[in-house]
Amino acid sequence: MVRAGLTPERLTRAGAELADEVGFEQVTVSELARRFDVRVASLYSHVRNSEDLKTRIALLALEELADRGGAALAGRAGKDALTALADVYRDYAREHPGRYAATRFPLSPEAAAGSAGPRHAHMTRAILRGYELTEPDQTHAVRLLGSVFHGYVSLELAGGFSHSAPDSQESWTRILDALDSLLRNWPTP
Amino acid sequence: MVRAGLTPERLTRAGAELADEVGFEQVTVSELARRFDVRVASLYSHVRNSEDLKTRIALLALEELADRGGAALAGRAGKDALTALADVYRDYAREHPGRYAATRFPLSPEAAAGSAGPRHAHMTRAILRGYELTEPDQTHAVRLLGSVFHGYVSLELAGGFSHSAPDSQESWTRILDALDSLLRNWPTP
DNA sequence: TGTATCTCCCTAATAGCTTTAGGCAAACGG
């Protein structure tokens, strides 16, 4: 019998593709086995269990997203950097909804430590170098940006902004204008 | 044999409590049957299927949240209204994480039409009456507020802001200050 | 090249959740 050539990496990549097709929640060890034309039990030599598989997909997505962010940020500053990183998140979520959903998968502390999570926080903070914010306002602003990026993208993905004017791209652009303005005029109590 | 007194309403309420205890994703027809000390099949006379149950929980949560929002908004305007509604969302999510998660459950168009969803949109728009925004900026602002509320709350719930200074309450307050300032000084291109 | 080992995928089995079909007895209406 011909061996299927299963590896954790191949399973993870196929799992990510499956997530984009059917949704991250619907990623199943059984379906993955079906795609490799292999019995379900065979996957358990390469992946600890279903949670382990999902964790690996999440780590993959976080890396991909951080890589895109890093590339987009190179050589940019200020509003240019802000919109570049924001677009990276939004575009990634639209291109890879399952992978994007995977980035919200709750990671164990160990998995989180080895993830690209810190790179994401670092990138958002890097954007703020183009604005004159000092601690603790810088941290507040990091949290605001994270909230807007994630919030907007997830509402848009859920269909919240379709079927109504103005179109989503328009709102996105104007919201980024507004955030830039806010960061340049951050209020002090 | 004593009848258990199952009704769609009781199942929905119990389902909502279950969601808050174990997470919305973990709400299961089986567990619900166990809690009513009844066989699983019995639930299927009162609820069409698992999706129907989750939809009912989502509708319940949306109603509760809209009720709280309406009560909080009564007699308030401007920044006062903004923080009141924002706190309603955040507090509800912290008190009832499972129910809050349920509000993100994708509803069928019919279910969505009969839901409290429109009330939520209406409330956010009502807040903006205290600021001088005209269309389409008002819609952009509605979307921004929705994104921040949902984004912040869901990142906070996922543990994103714990274990690091400044504490989350502090950021929340300052972010609402910043949003108020932004709405009073909304940039025009 | 032959053989021993190791690796990979398999069969088999258990257990939980979902959903449908059909039955019996309690509750209710006249």
Added chain:
DNA sequence: CCGTTTGCCTAAAGCTATTAGGGAGATACA
């Protein structure tokens, strides 16, 4: 008081997850 309706039950099939243990291809080494 009896017939009908209603509510919960048993039974069964299908899907997913996970573990235990086996056989055969690939590899290493003589």
